[in-house]
Amino acid sequence: MQAYIDLMGAFALFFVLNGGVGRMKVFFLHSRQTNIDDLVNLLYIDHGIHLPKLTDDLTIISWGGVIEGDTQIVSQQILNPLKEVTRASHKKTMRKLLQLHGLKVEQPPIDLYHLEYQIPIFHLSALTVFAKKRSSKLWSALPFYETNADQFIEMDLTKRVNFYVRRAIREATKAVYALGLDFALVHIGISVKGRTTIIDVMPTPHLNPRLALLFADAIHKFTEEITHPLPFPIVLGADPEFILRKPNGKIVLAAKYMGREGAVGCDAVVLSGHRVILPLVELRPQPSSNPRTLVHFLRRTMHEAAQMIHDPQLEWISGGMPVQGLPLGGHIHFSGIGLSNRLLRVLDNYLALPLVLLEEENSSKRRPRYGFLGDFRRKAHGGFEYRSLPSWLISPSIALGVLSLASLIANHYKILQRQPLHDIETQRAYYKGDKLSILPIIYKLWDDIESTSTFALYHKELKPLRDMMLRMETWQEQEDFRKSWEIMPFRRKEAIL
Numbered sequence: 001m002q003a004y005i006d007l008m009g010a011f012a013l014f015f016v017l018n019g020g021v022g023r024m025k026v027f028f029l030h031s032r033q034t035n036i037d038d039l040v041n042l043l044y045i046d047h048g049i050h051l052p053k054l055t056d057d058l059t060i061i062s063w064g065g066v067i068e069g070d071t072q073i074v075s076q077q078i079l080n081p082l083k084e085v086t087r088a089s090h091k092k093t094m095r096k097l098l099q100l101h102g103l104k105v106e107q108p109p110i111d112l113y114h115l116e117y118q119i120p121i122f123h124l125s126a127l128t129v130f131a132k133k134r135s136s137k138l139w140s141a142l143p144f145y146e147t148n149a150d151q152f153i154e155m156d157l158t159k160r161v162n163f164y165v166r167r168a169i170r171e172a173t174k175a176v177y178a179l180g181l182d183f184a185l186v187h188i189g190i191s192v193k194g195r196t197t198i199i200d201v202m203p204t205p206h207l208n209p210r211l212a213l214l215f216a217d218a219i220h221k222f223t224e225e226i227t228h229p230l231p232f233p234i235v236l237g238a239d240p241e242f243i244l245r246k247p248n249g250k251i252v253l254a255a256k257y258m259g260r261e262g263a264v265g266c267d268a269v270v271l272s273g274h275r276v277i278l279p280l281v282e283l284r285p286q287p288s289s290n291p292r293t294l295v296h297f298l299r300r301t302m303h304e305a306a307q308m309i310h311d312p313q314l315e316w317i318s319g320g321m322p323v324q325g326l327p328l329g330g331h332i333h334f335s336g337i338g339l340s341n342r343l344l345r346v347l348d349n350y351l352a353l354p355l356v357l358l359e360e361e362n363s364s365k366r367r368p369r370y371g372f373l374g375d376f377r378r379k380a381h382g383g384f385e386y387r388s389l390p391s392w393l394i395s396p397s398i399a400l401g402v403l404s405l406a407s408l409i410a411n412h413y414k415i416l417q418r419q420p421l422h423d424i425e426t427q428r429a430y431y432k433g434d435k436l437s438i439l440p441i442i443y444k445l446w447d448d449i450e451s452t453s454t455f456a457l458y459h460k461e462l463k464p465l466r467d468m469m470l471r472m473e474t475w476q477e478q479e480d481f482r483k484s485w486e487i488m489p490f491r492r493k494e495a496i497l
Contacts (some may be wrong), residue, residue: 319477320363401465
């Protein structure tokens, strides 16, 4: 408690020394919900039941989805908007949405859950984990967590936690994002067989003093982040994957030719029964703030891979799922920009959704287990990895277009405001790969993209990608992409990197 008071004091001093700049950026809006005083009494940002005068840089944290009157707020950033809170509060709709994103929501009788968790999520982070264990022996022989069966006890996350806790945190974060929310309390159950189930998602949880402390801390950290954004240029990295295939169609494991580390390494796929194999080649080029330079580095890693893979007869295959059961990813790394729900949603709408128009039919089968909306992973360097895309290594033109579009989005995401994926039917079209339903939406998205200043800078790179999308021209996943990249044995003699 004393450490928390010291932290709150530091925040207060920060706001005073900076002329109250944080108070001008974020407003906490509520409607006198039960126990709300436990939270607002801890806040060092403006709060109340009425909105202040709206400014372009004002962010609203809406506790309970409360927006007074018909304000028609368009440009504001609102955490937990009213529509999303209302939709999440309708349990049948909530479960339908969660299932669409690949989350399990079946509810066995409560006494069949051996473990239950309550996990408060705020802005893509778990604030803590409260656990309740219903029996003295779980399916694992390892000791888990001693707790009274009648109450939830907070866990110490500074210590090592097991697989079930890590998975519960991941599923809770995914559930909040899938419902279009920015914060909530997620109730999770784990069955006797280890099945993780979402029991409930509460966008306006009943507060006790501990939850109020946790949410106040998270709100203050969020306020500091958006008040003082990272001052660095946005840098892109990538680790797209491909597989090695013999002319007869048989897959050769990448581990035969390389280790797991380095600029060219192998990556794993988990099969049924938790069996792990290493069939994927992963390229990890040097990052760059310029997409053209990144593609140059990417080509360089392909030449390195060609030196390691001694059999030139093996085909290099990329895409979404060119071989049944082997999903491929085209992950893009971002640094110099803060991870946020808002950025992830713009990447989903303006990058992942349009890219469906290029996929082969089989690619949709990787979703929702892989390629689900808002899939991310924080990285040790302080940035994050956007993981929803299939492998875009098909050709240099497609790779350069995808990376240029990602760079444009990162630089202009605050003004790219369309969210067609808010609609459940559009989400369903994304997961099914329904191109005819998606195509009309993409025209409007591209109008927004072309209105940015960065579009002129990367016009030559983006126009071919746009034209392919609007023609619904399917990329050729079954072709060896070395030919289009001019990698041995397809490299021209005069081509020197």
